[in-house]
Amino acid sequence: MIGKSKWFSPRKYTGWGLTPVTWQGWLYIVCFVAPIAILSSVSIDQNIKNTFTSIWIGIFLLDILHIMTQMKKDEREYLHEAIADRNALWFMIFVLLISVFIKQVIDPIFVIALVGATLIKAGTQFYLRDK
Amino acid sequence: MQTKIKEYRAKLNLTQEQLADLVGVRRETIVFLEQGKYNPSLKLAHDVAKSLKTSIDKLFIF
Numbered sequence: 698m699i700g701k702s703k704w705f706s707p708r709k710y711t712g713w714g715l716t717p718v719t720w721q722g723w724l725y726i727v728c729f730v731a732p733i734a735i736l737s738s739v740s741i742d743q744n745i746k747n748t749f750t751s752i753w754i755g756i757f758l759l760d761i762l763h764i765m766t767q768m769k770k771d772e773r774e775y776l777h778e779a780i781a782d783r784n785a786l787w788f789m790i791f792v793l794l795i796s797v798f799i800k801q802v803i804d805p806i807f808v809i810a811l812v813g814a815t816l817i818k819a820g821t822q823f824y825l826r827d828k
Numbered sequence: 829m830q831t832k833i834k835e836y837r838a839k840l841n842l843t844q845e846q847l848a849d850l851v852g853v854r855r856e857t858i859v860f861l862e863q864g865k866y867n868p869s870l871k872l873a874h875d876v877a878k879s880l881k882t883s884i885d886k887l888f889i890f
Contacts, residue, residue, distance in 0.1 A: 771853035772869050
């Protein structure tokens with residue numbers, strides 16, 4: 698893969714993902730964004746543009762995922778992130794439930810999200826059961 | 829919880845950064861450990877004690 702985890706740190710106060718902390722990290726971002734910006738200003742076939750952009754973004758997202766898996770966190774950071782993610786999840790569930798009561802319609806996406814989240818929670822508990 | 833990490837670290841002339849590297853955590857975690865604001869896992873307590881060439885019961889006072 699391309700990027701290195703030491704170039705970035707996990708976002709704490711501005712959502713999820715990564716933020717560059719070294720010049721290499723900023724250069725990495727520029728190197729991924731620049732070709733898309735240049736391509737959008739060039740007059741070539743739209744299909745070629747779309748194909749290239751999709752592949753380029755796909756590579757970028759895969760590399761970001763790889764960097765995130767390689768990022769080292771100590772136990773205090775893991776604990777804090779777990780608590781913050783749990784709180785964010787509860788807020789999202791609360792807002793989704795409120796939206797159901799306001800709209801009086803159960804959106805299938807809401808059901809998928811809730812059932813999916815329940816399955817992921819069960820799977821995680823099952824995985825962690827003997828650890 | 830009180831700790832004597834700072835004392836033992838000073839005896840070995842280690843900086844917080846160096847101790848953090850030895851036990852594989854961030855410097856902030858060492859800062860909070862020294863201030864008694866963070867309860868470490870048994871593994872981290874063991875690693876810190878080992879790095880400071882002492883035992884857990886001498887390092888952490890409950």
